[in-house]
Amino acid sequence: MMDPTLDDDDAFEGDDRGEPSPPCSYRTALAAATPYQLRSILRELGRDPGRRTTGLAEELADRLDAPGVVASLMADLSPVERQGLGLFALSEVAAWPAVAFGETLNGLGLDPQAVLERPMALGLIVPMPPAADPEDRLWPLDPERVGGMRLVAHPTVLETARMDEPEGDGPPVLDEPARLVRESDGLEAVLRLAALWQLADTSPLKRTRQGGLYKRDRQRLDEDPALAGPIADVLHAPEDHVSLWLSLARSIGLLIDEPESDRIVAAPASIWAEHGVHLPQMIAARWLGGVDLTDRGADPGSNLALRPVTLLWLASLEEGAWVRLDGLAAWLSDRMRPPTLPEPSGKAERRRGRSADETPPGDPMTEVLRSTLLGPAYLLGLVRVGEAGPSRTPAVQLTDRGRYVLGLGPPPPPPPRIEQFLFVQPNFEIVAYRQGLNPALIGRLSRFARWSQLGSALTLRLNSDAIDRGLASGLTVDQIRDWLTRHGVRPLPDGVAGAIASWAGRRDRLTYYASATLIEFSSAAELETALAEWAEGTAPPPVRVADRVLLVEDEGAIPFRRFQLAGARDYRKPPESCVEVGPDGVSLAADPARGDLFIEAELSRFADPVPTDASETTLRRRHVVSPASLGRASNEGLTLAGLSQWYAHRTGAPMPPVVRWLASIVGFEGAQPAEAVRVGRPLIVRTERAEVLDGLLQHPDTRPLFGDRLGPTAAIVRSGDPERLQKALATLGVTLVLE
Known part of the structure; x- marks a missing residue:
């Protein structure tokens, strides 16, 4: 089972500690099966595949996908075999760890071989990965034999099978009712998931290759007061309840892994309207399937099996019966392997305030049962908890909601309806009382108000972002104001009503x-x-x-x-080179056949438009670059590198030297300061032959008097006065002719 909440300090892009577990779909499990196993299943279904080795998985899947086939096969199974299949339907999970599945059956008093042998022979359950030896039996389902294996059920099993109460004598019950009974409203998980949904809707989360979260995203969740704040009504707080909410939100589809991306995004707001009523049952079913447990290479075993086993045995007791927690743990210890206490992790131990090397006291079965029943099971409203005897030992009893989640009873009666449960304050804060809420109302509030604190009294904030989210989800301003008015204890403050209309008006000015x-x-x-x-x-x-x-x-x-089209442009494609530079380097002309609507805005940043001649028939719009236009661009933040990149993309050629020179004049960022232009009156010496000039440039008397050579027979005299050169040449017997 993949850890959906990886938050180690070294969780980064290059994290290579392992790849995520492969998907456990039914067809994936069939594809991994051996031809021998597939042929055996097809023969059980009345089809003789011969000795073929190809196409067997597809043929078997198509056969079982035919209408009514799986239902017919399940009707012929024994009650014990159907009870095992019901575990998949109960948890709404198609893949169960094999060891945990076996421990669940042991805890229910069922023989794993009697439960699984026939459904596996019919292909209703497929092991993944398959056994190395096709004829090797899987029983018993212990870690030494099937560690790391999963049992994958056909999808129709989840829709058709159902779970029954276990048969036999259950755990010992109390002689008298428990005292100081506590029962949660079952809304805590829905409220926390609503806060998490808002966080992901505001800014999507980013997952690593292992499926966990990057440190910055996990830190954002841990610091949110609504999501990570302390739980008000709790008997045994989960060590890391943020990870629990994150796992449940992803499993029920409230958070979605974006396809072909590494982002986790919020589901559309319509999920609250479609599944709001059934959200508590969906959350409880996924928790029964252990979506929050991380195996890290090991099977969760009894840690997962205790969840359905305990609740099913509580359901088998007489109505009103109570069971002591320690007595239940001792009774289960005779039927199941002891669970594994979670190893201390640095972050969890820092939250709990104890050292990582401290061993938790007590019996493992009692400890895990306490954290299971007094923690999530109590928060989800599946059990009620009381105190038994003078020692005030915790005792548990199944609730109507718990029986309904197990599929063994009708839906629990709704709580008394309280129409007015909101206090809308003039400072845009909303106080909501839990007694008036239900999952559907929580979803409606989450669409346009931001959860800020969760406790016995709940607080939310109204702001422009929250109202914008509500309008984007399909709500209107009138619906939001009417809803707040209908459920408010006092009339909606005028300032709040006006602010909602004002925020909505800003959004109305934007049309998509x-x-x-x-x-x-x-x-x-x-x-x-x-x-x-x-x-x-x-x-x-x-x-x-x-x-x-x-x-x-x-x-x-x-x-x-009626139009004369000069060109068309598809804005899903990258921009094209559509500007021509004139011979002078400062004139620019945009070609309408290849251009787009952005080109004129881009040109106006650093160039000025040239008025079009009335006699000109072309649609080209011309611009010219000047020191004034470049100065304006520099003041707006355009740099020389950005301008050079624009010329490369839009003209297909480098920036003209004249523009680069003008940019240096106006002090463009990234341009070298402009140098002064020097001017003078040089004296040029010309000779008939090149060797004469070579001699003049080499002779020690005349060499200091010359500057740059301009060609084979011409050079510049350093001084504009020819008198010194004339005297030096006279000593050599050469005449200097002045033109």
């Missing part, structure tokens, strides 16, 4: 179009002409979104015959 077509005209006058001549019809009319741009929802309503 799933798809639309944008039409850009060459001038505002052409747009007005098009609007005037637009044919009326059933489609929504065009919407002006700029002085030259129209938005059309239905592309089929566009009168293309």
Whole structure:
């Protein structure tokens, strides 16, 4: 079973401590079975596959998927065999760890071989991975033989099978009723999951390759006061209840693993309306299946088996019977292996305030049974707890909700309905009393108010983000205000009603179009002409979104015959190079056939538009770069690197040198400061032959007088005065001719 709440300090992108467990679907288990096993199952179903080795898994799956086949096979099974299949339906989990399944059957007084042999022969249950030896029996289901194996049931089993009360003498009961009885309202899990759903809806969580959470996301959950705050009505607090809520939320679909992504996102708000009433039963069923247990390579065994075993035996007792917790533990110790006490983890021990090497006292069966029944089972409303005898030993009794979750009784009667249970404060805080809540109302509140504290009294906050979430989920402003008014003890404060309308008004100014077509005209006058001549019809009319741009929802309503199209653009594709640079380096012209509606906004950041000549027929819009336009761009934060990248993407060529030079003049970020331009009157010496100039540049009397050489027969004299050169040449007998 995969740990959905990995929060170790070294949980990061490169964490390679292991891969997640493979999926345990029925068809996956069939694909892993050997041809010998598949042929044996097909023969039991009346089909002779011969000696084929291919296509057997698909043939078997198709056979069992046929309408009525699984139901017919289950009708022919014995009550004991159907009781084993009912465990899958009870927990709504298709894959059970084999050791835990065997311990559950032992605890119920059933022989695992008698329960599983026939359903496995018919393919109703498939082991994954299969036994190494096809003829090797799996019994007994102990860790040495089937450790790490899972038993996977056909999906129809979860819909068809049901669990019955165990037969035989149950645990010893008390002679008198327990005292100081406590029973939870069963809403704690729903409230915590609602707070978790809001956190994931605000910002999705990110999971590692092992399926856990990254440290920053886990820390965000641990620091949320509504999700991670102390539980008010609890007898044995879970060591890490945030992990419990996270596991349950993912198992019931309140949080969803986003496909082809590493994110965990909140389910649509419609899940509260669709499953709100049944949410407590869904949560309890997943908890019975052990979704919160982490095996880390080992089978949970009795730690998981104790959950259904204990509740089923409590259901078999007479109505009103109480069982001492220590007596129940001693009775179960004779039927099952002792459970394994959880090893201390650093984070859990820091929460509990004891050292990691301290061993928990007491018998393992009693300790695990105490944490199971007085912890989640009590919080979920499955058992009520009292005190027995002078020693005030805890005693437990199954509730109506617990019997209903086991499929052994009708739905529990609803609590008395309290219509007014909200106090809406002028400071936008809401106080809600638990007595008036139910799962459906919790879901409605979670859609437009933010849970801030969970306890005997619950507090929520109204803000713009919460109202926006409620409107996005399909609620209206009137529905939110009417609902708060109907359930409020006092009238809704005027300031709160006005703020809700104001927040909704901000959202109304934003309109979302799933798809639309944008039409850009060459001038505002052409747009007005098009609007005037637009044919009326059933489609929504065009919407002006700029002085030259129209938005059309239905592309089929566009009168293309009246327009001269210069080009079309699909904005799902990356931007194209659509700007041409003029020979002067500062002129820019956007090609409408390849451009898009963003190009003009991009150009206006660092260039100025050039008025279009009335005689020009082209639709190209021209811009020019100037020191003033570049100065404006620099003040708005545009850098030289960003401008260079724009030229590369939009022109397909590097930035022109003249633009780079102008950028240095205006002090662009990333540009070197502009240097002064030097000017002078150089004296140039020209000779008839190159070797003459070579001699002048090499002779010690004339060499210091020359600067840069301009070519084979020309060079610059360092001083503009030719007198020094004339004297040096005269000593050599050479005449200097001045032109």
